[in-house]
Amino acid sequence: MKRGDTEPKEPMTIEISNVELEALLKQRLKAGNFTNVEDMLLHTFRDAHRPLRDASDEGRKAKAEEAAARIREMRKGVTLDRPKGMSLREYAHIGHKY
Numbered sequence: 001m002k003r004g005d006t007e008p009k010e011p012m013t014i015e016i017s018n019v020e021l022e023a024l025l026k027q028r029l030k031a032g033n034f035t036n037v038e039d040m041l042l043h044t045f046r047d048a049h050r051p052l053r054d055a056s057d058e059g060r061k062a063k064a065e066e067a068a069a070r071i072r073e074m075r076k077g078v079t080l081d082r083p084k085g086m087s088l089r090e091y092a093h094i095g096h097k098y
Contacts (some may be wrong), residue, residue, distance in 0.1 A: 002036040016022045025037060082091040 028034060028040055
């Protein structure tokens with residue numbers, strides 16, 4: 001089959017024994033989003049294997065930068081007041097019993 005060719009040469013039979021899956025397929029068909037099960041499967045597989053778009057990556061980067069800026073703002077003025085020469089690990093474990 002050539003790329004872009006939508007006519008299958010031989011039909012394929014798929015048996016669904018999962019009652020929940022069968023009910024979901026019937027529900028989606030009844031909702032009218034798809035004309036048949038083949039359309040639904042094609043749409044699902046294309047969406048599942050679609051590469052991430054640059055726009056969504058940019059959106060994630062922007063959210064991460066915004067979160068980092070908020071964290072930096074919250075940390076302003078926070079001091080630990082630990083004794084000079086004491087490591088952060090030692091300071092964090094003051095009072096802990098091992």
